[in-house]
Amino acid sequence: MILTGRERAWIAVKRGASALRNRWFPKPASAPLLSQKAVAGPVPWVIAIMTALTVVAAAGGLALGSIARTAEADLAGGVTVQIAGPAQDEARKQASAAVDALRQMPGVRDVRRLTDAEREALLRPWLGDAALDDGEPGDDSLLVLPELIELRLTAETQDGGIDAIRKALAEPAPDATVSADMDWLAPLEGAISALQWLAVALVGLLVTATAASVLLASRSALAANHDTIEIMHLLGAHDSQVAQMFQKTAGMSAAAGGAAGFAVAQATIIALGRRFADLGPGNTAAGLHWYDWIALVLIPVAGVALAAFTARVTVLATLRRMP
Amino acid sequence: MSPDPSPLDLAAPGFGNPTGPIVRFENVGLRYGAGREVLSDITFKLHPGRFYFLTGPSGAGKTTLLKLLYLAQSPSRGAISMFGDDASVLSRERRTQLRRRIGVVFQDFRLVPHLTVFDNVALPLRLAGVAEEELVDPVTDMIEWVGLSRATNQRPSTLSGGEQQRVAIARAVITRPELLVADEPTGNVDPQMAVRLLHLFTAMNKMGTTVVLATHDTSLMHRQGDAAVMRLEKGRLDDPTGVLRNPPDRKSAR
Ligand SMILES: Nc1ncnc2c1ncn2[C@@H]1O[C@H](COP(=O)(O)OP(=O)(O)O)[C@@H](O)[C@H]1O
Ligand SMILES: [Mg+2]
Numbered sequence: 014m015i016l017t018g019r020e021r022a023w024i025a026v027k028r029g030a031s032a033l034r035n036r037w038f039p040k041p042a043s044a045p046l047l048s049q050k051a052v053a054g055p056v057p058w059v060i061a062i063m064t065a066l067t068v069v070a071a072a073g074g075l076a077l078g079s080i081a082r083t084a085e086a087d088l089a090g091g092v093t094v095q096i097a098g099p100a101q102d103e104a105r106k107q108a109s110a111a112v113d114a115l116r117q118m119p120g121v122r123d124v125r126r127l128t129d130a131e132r133e134a135l136l137r138p139w140l141g142d143a144a145l146d147d148g149e150p151g152d153d154s155l156l157v158l159p160e161l162i163e164l165r166l167t168a169e170t171q172d173g174g175i176d177a178i179r180k181a182l183a184e185p186a187p188d189a190t191v192s193a194d195m196d197w198l199a200p201l202e203g204a205i206s207a208l209q210w211l212a213v214a215l216v217g218l219l220v221t222a223t224a225a226s227v228l229l230a231s232r233s234a235l236a237a238n239h240d241t242i243e244i245m246h247l248l249g250a251h252d253s254q255v256a257q258m259f260q261k262t263a264g265m266s267a268a269a270g271g272a273a274g275f276a277v278a279q280a281t282i283i284a285l286g287r288r289f290a291d292l293g294p295g296n297t298a299a300g301l302h303w304y305d306w307i308a309l310v311l312i313p314v315a316g317v318a319l320a321a322f323t324a325r326v327t328v329l330a331t332l333r334r335m336p
Numbered sequence: 337m338s339p340d341p342s343p344l345d346l347a348a349p350g351f352g353n354p355t356g357p358i359v360r361f362e363n364v365g366l367r368y369g370a371g372r373e374v375l376s377d378i379t380f381k382l383h384p385g386r387f388y389f390l391t392g393p394s395g396a397g398k399t400t401l402l403k404l405l406y407l408a409q410s411p412s413r414g415a416i417s418m419f420g421d422d423a424s425v426l427s428r429e430r431r432t433q434l435r436r437r438i439g440v441v442f443q444d445f446r447l448v449p450h451l452t453v454f455d456n457v458a459l460p461l462r463l464a465g466v467a468e469e470e471l472v473d474p475v476t477d478m479i480e481w482v483g484l485s486r487a488t489n490q491r492p493s494t495l496s497g498g499e500q501q502r503v504a505i506a507r508a509v510i511t512r513p514e515l516l517v518a519d520e521p522t523g524n525v526d527p528q529m530a531v532r533l534l535h536l537f538t539a540m541n542k543m544g545t546t547v548v549l550a551t552h553d554t555s556l557m558h559r560q561g562d563a564a565v566m567r568l569e570k571g572r573l574d575d576p577t578g579v580l581r582n583p584p585d586r587k588s589a590r
Binding site: 240241243244245247248249250251252254335336 | 406407408409410428429431432433435436438440442446447448449450459460463464507
């Protein structure tokens with residue numbers, strides 16, 4: 014066969030490219046040297062189940078955290094002043110004096126006295142229409158509704174701001190009680206934080222269990238492949254070649270399991286999220302943000318990395334025992 | 337049946353110094369664990385390009401001796417030199433390189449169970465980084481040569497003992513090794529196939545491969561008149577032809 018210079022050059026280029034490819038992507042990566050099923054054993058199933066459990070638990074923890082944070086952001090800095098006790102006229106007098114005093118205080122903004130209609134609306138669920146509605150709003154009805162003043166503290170004055178307000182109101186409105194809105198949240202927050210700690214502990218246990226079962230499953234699958242490892246070794250495979258083969262095969266099987274487990278968990282989370290969203294507005298997808306999803310994806314990714322790493326370490330240790 | 341050497345027409349292996357021995361055993365002894373010595377005072381040299389039979393009754397230590405030859409075992413005492421390197425001080429990397437110059441037919445075949453016949457035979461080439469398009473033809477030819485073309489895509493477990501043995505042989509010779517070590521490679525095949533396989537080893541030997549073949553089969557040994565015979569008896573080597581210590585001149589031997 015007579016080749017033109019161009020054809021020869023083309024062949025040389027192709028040879029060079031194939032040599033480089035072999036160097037950077039050693040052949041075992043593409044050749045079917047190992048069967049996926051034989052190497053993986055039960056690892057994909059273990060990873061799938063453990064991933065699903067861990068992701069759901071972690072999602073629960075993250076959602077609780079995000080709900081708590083949302084509530085906190087709404088309530089932080091909010092202060093309510095209530096004037097209850099004295100007769101209506103006296104209460105009104107004290108309220109307007111309090112508003113005047115508060116408006117002059119530094120670090121206090123958005124001072125707003127609730128209108129009669131608003132106050133009645135707030136109380137209606139507890140008192141019912143009968144107690145409130147037998148006259149015009151604000152009429153001297155059976156009940157004297159407490160005066161309510163809302164305000165917000167700026168960020169700098171949040172610490173000790175409540176005490177300053179109490180002092181400032183002592184004279185103009187002696188019947189005022191001052192409370193931070195956060196205090197309302199305190200018992201709920203305690204419950205949420207307890208649940209969150211529970212979720213953290215649960216996720217910690219599940220991650221440990223996942224790691225342990227991936228480790229054990231990988232090791233037993235590899236023990237079953239002891240002969241194959243030895244054959245490769247005797248046929249002149251480099252340790253790194255054998256390790257790479259097993260690592261890749263184990264990683265791919267684990268990835269399949271991790272993906273399946275994550276898909277199940279995701280479906281569960283979204284379904285649960287819908288239920289929670291039905292409870293009220295603002296709780297979309299169980300309160301998970303995109304960065305929460307990234308944290309969740311890291312769980313199966315870590316499982317895959319662990320399976321591949323275990324395969325590598327186990328195979329290298331097995332090879333070390335062979336002369 | 338005449339041997340067809342075509343599957344052996346791969347690129348010639350880079351042979352080292354062709355004159356010195358490629359293997360040298362000096363007072364080698366081996367015991368498994370704390371047991372008695374399975375091999376004692378083994379001393380011999382293997383010369384490049386020659387054909388050796390290793391015989392002896394079952395349990396004499398043939399397989400153990402071959403394990404030392406293919407670097408699967410280290411001796412308890414004595415010195416072994418392979419291709420001019422002291423085997424006791426080989427780096428791991430160097431041992432791997434030397435293994436690639438040795439083809440082995442294991443007594444128990446050692447095929448990879450979840451790989452097809454083709455993939456088993458291709459394995460040494462793939463480990464050596466031979467490109468896929470370059471290995472298809474030699475592997476196919478070699479499988480055809482050992483008479484297993486119809487089983488190319490079957491798993492070893494679907495084959496008879498004799499067929500598995502032929503796969504093992506094909507895998508051992510596919511890289512055209514400098515040294516071929518075969519542990520009773522005709523133990524499971526009919527006499528006709530045994531002769532055919534012997535032709536394969538002879539053809540390889542003619543092209544320069546040093547062959548060490550452990551066997552009980554005396555008729556096989558008679559067919560290969562110019563081969564040296566090593567006889568193992570209870571772990572000791574006896575050298576009926578004296579050929580191991582003082583090799584005859586190759587020309588006069590042929
Ligand atoms: N892995 C081993 N551990 C302990 N003893 C062994 C082992 N392999 C072989 N032996 C013993 O070494 C002796 C020689 O065995 P072997 O080399 O297989 O002989 P042959 O191949 O000639 O039949 C036998 O007594 C056998 O029991
Ligand atoms: Mg034996």
